[in-house]
Amino acid sequence: MDRAETLLTHAPVFQGAQAEDLRPLAALASFRVLKRGEHLFREGEALDTVFLVSSGSVRVYRLARGGTRELTLHVEGPRQLVAGVAAFQSRAVAPASAVALQTPTEVLCLPAGTVRERVFGTPALAQAVIASFARRQAELLTRMEGLVFSELGERLAAYLLENARQPHALPTNSELAALLGTVPELVSRKLGEFYRLNLIHLERRTVCVTDPAELARLAQGERE
The missing domain is CATH 2.60.120.10 (Jelly Rolls)
Structure with a gap:
């Protein structure tokens, strides 16, 4: 064949x-x-x-x-x-x-x-x-x-859970924005927020999920 x-x-x-x-x-x-x-x-x-x-x-x-x-x-x-x-x-x-x-x-x-x-x-x-x-x-x-119905944090959390449980090269912020239906500036801000909360490890464009349970909670739209 x-x-x-x-x-x-x-x-x-x-x-x-x-x-x-x-x-x-x-x-x-x-x-x-x-x-x-x-x-x-x-x-x-x-x-x-x-x-x-x-x-x-x-x-x-x-x-x-x-x-x-x-x-x-x-x-x-x-x-x-x-x-x-x-x-x-x-x-x-x-x-x-x-x-x-x-x-x-x-x-x-x-x-x-x-x-x-x-x-x-x-x-x-x-x-x-x-x-x-x-x-x-x-x-x-x-x-x-x-x-339409979810917030950017939910969409980004879901993307990271699906793609970055192992070290993963992120697309550019422009490409991520296009994937998530937003603009690059908001993607950059939200990635920085996840990093400061120790939900992800981010070095250059390589990212790895460090708190999958919390990201899963965010992806489901759960709030404190």
Whole structure:
């Protein structure tokens, strides 16, 4: 089994599909390597390719009016589709921008038209894709709910618990702000507050959680 077929077989979007259904897609695949900060596509561009992350991670975001702030919709890691729903539409246009978060980030590229034909004509593939899109929709709704109804301290505490139980290189404050739906200045202030409260150890951009119980309490929105 070649690398493209292996990646497709283990991708959640095709979970449950048979290898013989994926083999024709793997034969058409190519790989693209991105550097940190390099765009895979930008909002409004024609989208004629299905992208599946092989390694690294891709941040999908939209610009606020005026282009002064970014809102991160989700971050896709290995075996995840990038803007997959849009790619399954004919004459698709990218609903958001996608940029690599790491160097290197590698993505598998498939012609969208061929993918649509195979999925629409193969019941097992169609069932797998629909189930995957339903899961992603639920995840996006949960994220939007968190951005709207929780405070920054809750969102940052949850992020740190998920990503920094071991020493972890933080994104820049601008990238963190985009992930958390705020501005860099407030992220910097809140990180400093967590540091002074001994909830985290922070040296340069390396952070590690030192009081997970208290961070968990904050992430749940609990107050003294």
